[in-house]
Amino acid sequence: MSTQRIYLVGAGVIARSHAAAIQRLPDPEQVMLAVTDPNPQAMAAFVREYPQARVFEDAQTMLAEAADENDIVIISAPPFAHEELTCAALATGRHVLCEKPLALNQEQARHMLAVAHAYHRLLGCCSVRCLNWxxxxxxxxxxxxxxxxxxxxxxxxxxxxxxxxxxxxxxxxxxxxxxxxxxxxxxxxxxxxxxxxxxxxxxxxxxxxxxxxxxxxxxxxxxxxxxxxxxxxxxxxxxxxxxxxxxxxxxxxxxxxxxxxxxxxxxxxxxxxxxxxxxxxxxxxxxxxxxxxxxxxxxxxxxxxxxxxxAEALRFGEKPLVYFYQRIHNQPSAAVVNEQAxxxxxxxxxxxxxxxxxxxxxxxxxxxx
Ligand SMILES: NC(=O)c1ccc[n+]([C@@H]2O[C@H](COP(=O)([O-])OP(=O)(O)OC[C@H]3O[C@@H](n4cnc5c(N)ncnc54)[C@H](O)[C@@H]3O)[C@@H](O)[C@H]2O)c1
Missing domain, CATH: 3.30.360.10 (Dihydrodipicolinate Reductase; domain 2)
Incomplete structure (x- = not known):
């Protein structure tokens, strides 16, 4: 497998569960993890647990490098930041997996989908944790x-x-x-x-x-x-x-x-x-x-x-990333994306x-x- 880049925007509680889910991807050694968070305490706590992560001062700087076809940006910030961060990440030519709830309101969510379509990228939602029960x-x-x-x-x-x-x-x-x-x-x-x-x-x-x-x-x-x-x-x-x-x-x-x-x-x-x-x-x-x-x-x-x-069954916290990864790699997947999201x-x-x-x-x- 070629390198899979995963960018985390927000390094709080749920970001750590996404980082842990990398171990359930086909070739975790080939994953390059990058992270950003405006809160220095959150950043420091995250890096203590995931010292291999590349750290950036903000999302714009982190996503300034040229996009690869299969790059994944995970928006793990609170809902008030979802629309702005998701649209900015999509506009860099990357697929975006956004935490639930998708946005604050329908207007924001519709805008996010329109931007995903404009850049021919997928907008996924992390609301899949309880699927396949x-x-x-x-x-x-x-x-x-x-x-x-x-x-x-x-x-x-x-x-x-x-x-x-x-x-x-x-x-x-x-x-x-x-x-x-x-x-x-x-x-x-x-x-x-x-x-x-x-x-x-x-x-x-x-x-x-x-x-x-x-x-x-x-x-x-x-x-x-x-x-x-x-x-x-x-x-x-x-x-x-x-x-x-x-x-x-x-x-x-x-x-x-x-x-x-x-x-x-x-x-x-x-x-x-x-x-x-x-x-x-x-x-x-x-x-x-x-x-x-x-x-x-x-x-x-x-x-x-x-x-x-x-033991090998996916745990709740692992499903969003694993399903989204499967979806962008054209494998059978329970990911919820675009219009369904x-x-x-x-x-x-x-x-x-x-x-x-x-x-x-x-x-x-x-x-x-
Ligand atoms: N905590 C959970 O168990 C849980 C479970 C599932 C989903 N979620 C969802 O995940 C999202 C985050 O929740 P959390 O519990 O991790 O919150 P949290 O407050 O622990 O972490 C959010 C982090 O996002 C950062 N942030 C804020 N604005 C940002 C920006 N503009 N750019 C980058 N980072 C920014 C904050 O500094 C904070 O560290 C929410 O949408 C929540 O509903 C949380």
Missing amino acids: PPAEEARRLLQKQALGQLYHVRFLNLEQRNRPGIEFQPQTNWFLDQARSGGGTLMDRAPYEFTVLNDLLQPRRVEVLNAWLANPATALHLPPQTIVDVEQHAGATLRYTLVDGSNVIMNYERASGTHSEEQSMIEFTGVNGSLRWSWPLSRGRATLTHTYDRDGASESRIIAFPPPA LFNFSCIRAIYDCATSGLAQVVEKQSLS
Whole structure:
């Protein structure tokens, strides 16, 4: 393999997981890693762990060298910086893998895709970490076999009582709590993974958000003074998915990183001939899929249990880089790029738009290309 160059823009928490994922590429010894971050402490901590990385004072200087066909730039800065950094990197003639959420809003995300098209480069999103989860793959197989008959309802529930980014999760990182810098709360941070999985299984051509709500449940907070906290921690929506065959499926979606509701994690697909139910990958306990159907008038369930992942299976944090690498090297890949990345992100922004305006929102795949 010839040298593969990987440029990291942002050297914080997640940058280290991308750097570690290099070991899962076909020839890690041939990877040249470069990194930049305006924060000297972040830079120093990164270089202690990855002393082989070439260090640059800013992204512009780092990306000034001539681009190679397969160069990858990973934008691992916070959401408020994604659009500017992604567009600048694409304009140097390099493929860009951007952290989730793709941007702060749809306008920014559309602009990023337009720039990717203008420079004939790929824009990938890191929201793929939860793809290829064995219960979801078994659900896909059963759906393809028409085991549920006509699908008419999806229930998605992922409620955590106290796992708020910037409070319980990564408490040192306060941009999570400031809408101007994060774009939003629990939806912006966690829903990118969920809509990537849901859209991958359902392959909708159109998603309507029929109604939606956002809430920030009150709790005692022990944060540094002047910390801005204006994001939602609990959200829900009713969506209508129109699938490629023209059929409609209603989805009740709810997620929370902070709530007074009971903790729950459940994905349920229901059709006229049966249902499938499993838990979100990051929840605790053994992975299982429950298939419920009718046997001679009585309800019967079959529970399929999955073994723990094999040592060679890709871990969550390794998937974004490995899948994107496979995609740019024209190998089979689960990477989410270009229109699909924009579509998944637009579904999430449409929930915000519906909740704030009170008006139903439509996301049409065709209109994004
Ligand atoms: N922390 C996680 O577990 C995690 C997991 C998955 C995805 N992400 C996503 O990764 C992104 C970064 O999150 P994080 O947790 O690593 O945040 P972080 O705050 O730990 O690190 C972000 C780094 O980006 C740097 N930065 C800011 N502006 C920059 C610029 N213009 N150029 C270069 N660097 C810049 C900051 O100085 C900081 O060191 C976010 O979009 C987040 O949603 C984080």
